[in-house]
Amino acid sequence: MSLTSKHISPNGLRVFESAARHLNFTASARELRSTQSAVSQQVRALEEQLGLKLFDRVYRGVQLTEPGQALFASVQEGFATIEKTIARLQQHHRNPQLNILTDFSLATYWLLPRLPDFRKQHPHIDVRIMTNQGVFDWRKQGADVAIVFGDQRELEGIPRLLNEEVLPVCGPGFLSQYGPIDDLARLREVPLLTLTADQGQRWLDWPGYFESLGAPPPLAHSELTFNNYPLLVQAAIAGQGVALGWRGLIDDLLERRMLVGLDQLRLGTTSGYGVVDAHPEDVSPAKRVFLEWVLLDSDGPSETPSQ
Incomplete structure (x- = not known):
């Protein structure tokens, strides 16, 4: 049954909620910037509309009856839900959301x-940030x-962000144990770390x-x-083998000497x-400023890298 069918004013419920929370009509009136008599009249009108006694008048205040306690719990829950919904809608309106789709590697090491x-x-x-390893078709990803x-x-x-430039990389400890690794013949003999292609990546x-x-x-x-x-990069850092490293993704790890690059095999x-x-x-x-920002760090126009 709707409120309108019983002619119950939402404002009457607001006054009831305030009075029930304070258990004092004077304090409720102060909060609502009203008068004690107006609060008392609103509560009495609500009781008549519902056919229920909501408050017992006691010395210096009021106390909730059993029906009043049940209604108070429901009204508070309802108002809380309304307030959360309004806050969420206002937040969404104030702060536009930008969904960015990429793979785990670019998200972790570049973005x-x-x-x-x-x-x-x-x-x-x-x-x-949305990650989906190896999936090139972005159209159905909500990005x-x-x-x-x-x-x-x-x-x-x-527009290109990074051109593919790879080189074998390993941890300093691994190179001390297995090095020098300065040609392809020696590279074939050492433990290699590889990424499976079962998710369709084109690396x-x-x-x-x-x-x-x-x-x-x-x-x-x-x-x-x-x-x-x-995870593969962490294994390389830990000295478990040689991995293929992508410039633009592992540059910081090379600079900090967590990884060593075999530059001659680039x-x-x-x-x-x-x-x-x-x-x-x-x-x-929001999208326009992100596109402008992200392309500032790009390699430039779509050029074909030399081998």
Whole structure:
């Protein structure tokens, strides 16, 4: 049964809630900027409309009857729900949400370290990071902006963030134990860390790396396999083998000497990361400023890297 069918005023419920919380009509009137007599009249009108006695008048105040206690609990719960909904709607209206889709690696090693700068410049934008390893099709992911890895054909016409430039990397302790590793023949003999392709990622793997350099593939039994690139990098730091490292992602780890790069075995390809406006028809200011910010750190236009 609706409130209107019983002619119960929402304001009457608000007055009742205040009076029940204070258990004093004078204090309630002070809170509501009304008078004690007006509060008393509103409560009496509500009791008549409901056909229930909600308060017992006692010395210097009132106390709730059993029906009054039940109604008070329900009214408080209802008002709390309304207030939370209003706050959520106001927050959403004030702070636009920006959904950014990328893979685990780019999010971990490139985006997250730089994101505090964007949030400092634009604190009113709520940023939501969505990760989905290896999925190039961003159209059904609910993203506003997608930073995706693809080959030259897939990224045609898309601004490049990073060109694919890889080099073997390992921990300093591993290099001390197995080094020097200065040619492909020696690289084939040491334990290698590899990322599985079961999720469809297009990154260069060890067979593709050796093939691109005109060398035989690595020995299968020498590989340790992961399905998560950040975990693979941690294994390399821990000295468990050599991994393929992507410039732009592992630069900070190289600078801090957590990883050592075998620069003489560096390789560039025509693949890389591109920045996609998932919904060009949406011209929201939040998306526009993010696209401007993220491309400031890009490698520049879509150039084909030299090998």
